[in-house]
Amino acid sequence: MSVLVGFDTRLVVQGVGAAGAFHAxxxxxxxxxxVAGTKPGKGGIKVAGLEELPxxxxxxxxxxxxxxxxxxxxxxxxxxxxxxxxAAAAGIATIIAIxxxxxxxxxxxxKYVLDRDYPDxxxxxxxxxxxxxPGQCKVGIMPGYIHKPGGVGVVSRSGTLTYEVVHxxxxxxxxxxxxxxxxxxxxxxxxxxxALTWFAEDPGTSSIFMIGEIGGDSEERAAAFIQECxxxxxxxxxxxxxxxxxxRMGHAGAIISGGKGAAADKIAALKAAGIAVAPTPxxxxxxxxxxxx
Numbered sequence: 001m002s003v004l005v006g007f008d009t010r011l012v013v014q015g016v017g018a019a020g021a022f023h024a025x026x027x028x029x030x031x032x033x034x035v036a037g038t039k040p041g042k043g044g045i046k047v048a049g050l051e052e053l054p055x056x057x058x059x060x061x062x063x064x065x066x067x068x069x070x071x072x073x074x075x076x077x078x079x080x081x082x083x084x085x086x087a088a089a090a091g092i093a094t095i096i097a098i099x100x101x102x103x104x105x106x107x108x109x110x111k112y113v114l115d116r117d118y119p120d121x122x123x124x125x126x127x128x129x130x131x132x133x134p135g136q137c138k139v140g141i142m143p144g145y146i147h148k149p150g151g152v153g154v155v156s157r158s159g160t161l162t163y164e165v166v167h168x169x170x171x172x173x174x175x176x177x178x179x180x181x182x183x184x185x186x187x188x189x190x191x192x193x194x195a196l197t198w199f200a201e202d203p204g205t206s207s208i209f210m211i212g213e214i215g216g217d218s219e220e221r222a223a224a225f226i227q228e229c230x231x232x233x234x235x236x237x238x239x240x241x242x243x244x245x246x247x248r249m250g251h252a253g254a255i256i257s258g259g260k261g262a263a264a265d266k267i268a269a270l271k272a273a274g275i276a277v278a279p280t281p282x283x284x285x286x287x288x289x290x291x292x293x
Contacts, residue, residue: 002133003153003178003198003205004094004122005032005070009137012059012068012092013037014083015099020074021047023098023141027072028053030144032137036062059090072130072139073097080126081106088118095189096139097125107187114189123189129159129181140181142166150175151206152288153199155192157184157213158239161281165209165237168285174292177205184213192222200230207233209288210275212266214240219266227273235288237278238266 009032013024016037028034028050036054039045043057054066062068071087073080073095080099087095107126114121124131130140134147142163148170156162162181169176180195182188192210199205208230212219219238226234241263270277278287 002136003195003202004124004133004180005131005137005139005178006133007136009033009070009139010035010066010068011070011072011139012062012066014059014071014073014087015039015075016047016050016053016055017074017076021050023074024053025049026144027138030138032139035066035068038062059087059092063090063092068092070094070139071096073099073126075099077101077103081110084110084123085113088114088121092121094122095124096128096130097123097189098128098130098140099125100127102126102185104185104187107185111187111189124180125183125185125188127185127188128183129162131178131180133178134176142179142181146170147179148175150177151204152176153195153202153205153208154179154211155195155199155208156181156211157218158211161211161237161239161284164281165211165284169209169288172285172289174285174289177202186216192218193225196222196225196230200232205232207288207292208235209284210234210236211284212236212238214238214243214263214266215261217261220269223269223273223275226275233288233291235276235278235284235291236270237281237284237287238263238270239281
């Protein structure tokens with residue numbers, strides 16, 4: 001089984017510039033069904049290295065001509081919010097926004113419009129590495145070769161730590177059902193509870209690894225949800241444990257302020273919910289392995 005992306009994914013790449021074209025090639029080579037790309041005002045062009053990929057002006061055309069059902073967005077920050085809403089209006093069910101640096105004000109509008117007009121659309125990101133179901137489909141920028149098909153569902157705010165835990169799990173013989181990078185921005189489409197719900201309901205997922213960060217209260221809310229609603233084994237790690245209060249660390253959402261968002265509080269909430277917490281990044285994979293043993 002898979003969550004969000006799999007053999008039935010038909011992907012349109014929005015923003016086939018340098019980055020979009022590079023990663024489109026990587027996704028195609030992995031086996032993802034990339035059916036089209038978009039580049040407004042440049043429809044019909046051939047992109048070097050992607051000569052087989054039809055390029056259109058709009059997502060509407062990609063949906064009408066190729067049945068695209070998923071979008072990945074590499075559009076630069078000033079136009080990325082409009083690209084998200086364009087995909088939703090065209091009937092795309094799953095939108096994965098890789099773009100970093102989308103203004104928070106733009107994302108407030110996106111969230112409002114999606115909630116009001118497109119409640120069934122799933123938005124992953126922005127500022128995320130994407131989603132991969134190993135052996136089936138990868139949508140985003142993650143290195144596909146470190147992944148292995150299996151039963152561990154991974155959900156993470158951190159792209160780099162996603163790669164690290166997946167590498168460790170694969171080395172331990174623990175494959176992944178789907179890995180979801182939800183991104184570290186304070187305003188995003190999908191949060192932990194959404195992904196945890198999907199993994200809890202997915203028969204192909206037998207255990208879960210969750211990676212959180214300082215800032216906000218998403219991890220505390222996720223801990224309460226796991227304790228009440230998730231019966232599968234769950235392990236976790238919290239990044240930013242040495243960050244000083246008031247210091248922004250990496251992601252826009254990773255900031256401790258107003259007495260909230262500290263790593264110690266998140267770790268305490270996870271442990272109180274019965275979740276195994278890895279003490280260091282190097283012990284993420286082994287922490288889940290010990291739990292499963």
